[in-house]
Amino acid sequence: MSLRFDAINNLLTSEVNVECSKKITAIFGENVFTQKVARQFLSEEAFKSLNSSIKSGQKIDRSMANQIANGLRAWAESKGVTHYSHWFQPLTGTTAEKHDSFFTIKNDGTPIEQFDGDALIQQEPDASSFPSGGLRVTFEARGYTAWDPSSPAFVMEIGQGSTLCIPTIFVSYTGESLDYKAPLLKALEALNKAAVDVSNYFDKNITNVTATLGWEQEYFVIDEGLYNARPDLLLCGRTVFGHAPAKGQQLEDHYFGSIPERVYAFMRDYEEEAYKLGIPLRTRHNEVAPAQFECAPIYEEANLAVDHNTLLMDIMNRVARRHNLRVLLHEKPFAGINGSGKHNNWSMATNTGVNLLAPGKTPKTNLMFLTFFVNTIKAVHDYSDVLRASIASAQNDYRLGANEAPPAIISVFIGQYLAKVLQDIKSRVTEKMDETDESMLKIDIHKSIPELLLDNTDRNRTSPFAFTGNKFEFRAVGSSANCASAMTVLNTIVAETLKQFKKDVDTLIESGEKKEIAIMHVIREYIVSSEKVLFEGDGYSQSWEKEAEKRGLPNVKTTPLALDALVTPKAKSLFEKNEVYNQDELEARHEIGLEKYIKKVQIESRVIGELSTSHILPAAVRYQNMLANNIKGLKEAGMEESAYVSQTQIMTKISEHVNILGDLVKKMIDARKVCNKIEDTREKAIAYCYQVKEPFFDKIRYRVDKLELLVDDKEWYLPKYRELLFLR
Numbered sequence: 111m112s113l114r115f116d117a118i119n120n121l122l123t124s125e126v127n128v129e130c131s132k133k134i135t136a137i138f139g140e141n142v143f144t145q146k147v148a149r150q151f152l153s154e155e156a157f158k159s160l161n162s163s164i165k166s167g168q169k170i171d172r173s174m175a176n177q178i179a180n181g182l183r184a185w186a187e188s189k190g191v192t193h194y195s196h197w198f199q200p201l202t203g204t205t206a207e208k209h210d211s212f213f214t215i216k217n218d219g220t221p222i223e224q225f226d227g228d229a230l231i232q233q234e235p236d237a238s239s240f241p242s243g244g245l246r247v248t249f250e251a252r253g254y255t256a257w258d259p260s261s262p263a264f265v266m267e268i269g270q271g272s273t274l275c276i277p278t279i280f281v282s283y284t285g286e287s288l289d290y291k292a293p294l295l296k297a298l299e300a301l302n303k304a305a306v307d308v309s310n311y312f313d314k315n316i317t318n319v320t321a322t323l324g325w326e327q328e329y330f331v332i333d334e335g336l337y338n339a340r341p342d343l344l345l346c347g348r349t350v351f352g353h354a355p356a357k358g359q360q361l362e363d364h365y366f367g368s369i370p371e372r373v374y375a376f377m378r379d380y381e382e383e384a385y386k387l388g389i390p391l392r393t394r395h396n397e398v399a400p401a402q403f404e405c406a407p408i409y410e411e412a413n414l415a416v417d418h419n420t421l422l423m424d425i426m427n428r429v430a431r432r433h434n435l436r437v438l439l440h441e442k443p444f445a446g447i448n449g450s451g452k453h454n455n456w457s458m459a460t461n462t463g464v465n466l467l468a469p470g471k472t473p474k475t476n477l478m479f480l481t482f483f484v485n486t487i488k489a490v491h492d493y494s495d496v497l498r499a500s501i502a503s504a505q506n507d508y509r510l511g512a513n514e515a516p517p518a519i520i521s522v523f524i525g526q527y528l529a530k531v532l533q534d535i536k537s538r539v540t541e542k543m544d545e546t547d548e549s550m551l552k553i554d555i556h557k558s559i560p561e562l563l564l565d566n567t568d569r570n571r572t573s574p575f576a577f578t579g580n581k582f583e584f585r586a587v588g589s590s591a592n593c594a595s596a597m598t599v600l601n602t603i604v605a606e607t608l609k610q611f612k613k614d615v616d617t618l619i620e621s622g623e624k625k626e627i628a629i630m631h632v633i634r635e636y637i638v639s640s641e642k643v644l645f646e647g648d649g650y651s652q653s654w655e656k657e658a659e660k661r662g663l664p665n666v667k668t669t670p671l672a673l674d675a676l677v678t679p680k681a682k683s684l685f686e687k688n689e690v691y692n693q694d695e696l697e698a699r700h701e702i703g704l705e706k707y708i709k710k711v712q713i714e715s716r717v718i719g720e721l722s723t724s725h726i727l728p729a730a731v732r733y734q735n736m737l738a739n740n741i742k743g744l745k746e747a748g749m750e751e752s753a754y755v756s757q758t759q760i761m762t763k764i765s766e767h768v769n770i771l772g773d774l775v776k777k778m779i780d781a782r783k784v785c786n787k788i789e790d791t792r793e794k795a796i797a798y799c800y801q802v803k804e805p806f807f808d809k810i811r812y813r814v815d816k817l818e819l820l821v822d823d824k825e826w827y828l829p830k831y832r833e834l835l836f837l838r
């Protein structure tokens with residue numbers, strides 16, 4: 111009859127059984143070219159060369175590359191692999207791969223299996239269709255992928271086939287980055303340098319600092335049959351219509367409930383694939399909204415963590431289909447229901463095994479902690495606009511700054527205790543302080559800060575950037591985003607701030623100040639200049655928006671405007687100085703961000719128009735005819751008008767909604783036509799936002815959702831919210 115009712119009927123037979131009885135340690139990393147495997151498959155020489163390149167980022171020479179490629183092939187073939195692929199993360203937002211076989215034919219006609227160093231180090235994917243923001247046009251027609259040895263190769267099993275995947279960066283021939291990873295690696299290097307310099311004030315043994323990242327991935331899971339009956343989910347990843355179900359998330363019973371069996375089978379299945387690929391998943395649970403879930407790994411070095419997150423998103427999408435389920439990674443798939451984010455837990459770790467954001471036990475280590483803690487706050491304060499731009503997308507706009515969503519204001523939560531510590535420093539560190547005044551240096555940070563904060567009593571859930579005991583948690587990142595975007599910016603702004611900190615402290619030392627005192631002075635100065643970004647209250651409240659405005663904190667609600675922060679003189683200087691992006695690359699990112707935004711809104715607008723005309727209107731008309739026939743019949747049977755008052759009323763209401771709906775759709779299409787004529791990308795994006803999306807999407811939805819309540823349920827072919835959210 112309709113896909114909706116077919117899907118509901120098929121639900122009962124959709125169960126898929128999985129066997130996962132193995133211990134995790136028995137399979138963990140079995141498809142990864144780990145150090146242990148490398149030792150087994152590489153000569154001593156090749157192993158050393160690979161290792162030193164991982165540690166120092168140095169290039170591997172050709173002869174070594176040949177040896178490593180041979181070792182990789184031997185290992186992969188031992189797992190039945192016949193093809194290899196450079197695996198990369200273009201700016202389209204998904205991962206890309208092009209499979210080549212090891213098989214080739216020699217000049218004399220002999221067929222052989224071969225994988226040489228050149229093929230390992232560099233490839234040329236047919237890249238013309240990946241977004242480049244004009245870069246390849248301006249510079250070179252082509253781009254290439256280059257091996258990133260810092261992320262280990264892995265074997266991806268898809269169906270019956272397996273492929274050796276080589277993690278790579280994607281750059282143009284003139285060196286401009288075209289992907290998410292190349293700038294991330296540069297930002298991590300900038301942070302490493304800056305953080306080592308500063309940490310050497312406290313410990314000369316520190317020679318390396320890495321950023322650590324633990325992401326928490328939220329997602330929805332729904333039945334695939336129901337999904338297929340919703341063209342909006344299929345094409346936009348979110349529902350553009352749908353009346354709120356009688357039962358929503360008010361009861362919050364899903365959060366505490368047990369995981370539904372069908373979803374549980376799916377989780378165990380994707381977890382097993384993840385474990386084989388060395389993704390250290392640790393937690394799984396229900397989230398607040400019905401049908402919403404979360405998983406999180408143990409944190410890792412940021413570059414690897416980013417690869418693992420993108421890999422996992424791919425795996426989840428793929429595995430879900432085996433279970434006749436669909437994963438929704440969209441930031442806001444359902445109106446009126448919580449959205450999904452991807453909290454980025456971030457810190458810095460030294461080669462000496464110290465977490466630089468963990469409060470210490472002695473005054474000296476506390477001073478080190480305070481240094482990195484305050485520098486991070488200052489970085490977020492000084493560059494909150496760039497940080498906001500790093501998480502901007504059409505999808506995330508539905509989650510930030512929209513109704514029923516936290517505002518798009520970047521503020522930092524540090525908890526009452528640390529807020530007090532900072533206030534103390536502010537009032538007690540004075541100009542006159544000299545080396546005889548040692549008491550101030552003995553900043554007594556409560557030994558139990560981590561416990562204090564880890565204990566949920568002092569953990570504000572509404573803050574977009576929160577200190578949670580021994581790490582910061584950037585919560586404004588969208589669930590479908592590539593974390594590299596946010597991580598590139600965060601690491602760059604902290605690097606920049608630390609560099610400035612070093613200069614400021616050195617200046618004071620040169621003028622004769624004792625090191626610790628100089629550090630305290632600069633810390634105090636930074637607290638004063640950035641404290642307006644600190645906020646301990648309810649970040650979702652209206653009063654905060656007002657308060658933030660008074661404080662002069664930016665609150666940019668839409669992507670086209672938020673992206674402006676990427677191309678300000680300040681941003682250009684920031685990224686150029688730290689060698690993360692040059693000006694052209696920034697312009698290109700800006701352009702690509704805007705283009706993506708335009709496309710998303712364009713597609714949504716088309717889907718809204720098409721569904722209104724070809725699904726909603728016919729349903730309304732069918733029901734109206736039924737009512738009309740009914741009334742006619744009653745009249746003919748001699749019934750009085752009072753017998754069909756309800757019917758008449760409903761018909762009138764339906765007519766009203768249908769007329770307004772038709773009118774709005776027509777106007778929206780006209781507005782789109784006007785937008786399409788605009789040449790300038792930024793202006794076009796702004797027009798799509800303020801002339802198409804804002805004036806029409808919600809208004810059209812309002813009419814459709816009203817009709818959903820009026821029209822006979824069996825005439826309504828789009829699965830309803832209650833089915834999408836509660837049937838599994």
Ligand code: ADP
Pocket residue numbers: 322323324325326406407408409410455456457458465578580581
């Ligand atoms: P929550 O209560 O927010 O779930 P968890 O302790 O479970 O907090 O941690 C959430 C994420 O933060 C996990 O992925 C965890 O590995 C990660 N994490 C913990 N410590 C660090 C750190 N030093 N750097 C980066 N991420 C970390």
Ligand code: MG
Pocket residue numbers: 326453583
């Ligand atoms: Mg968390």
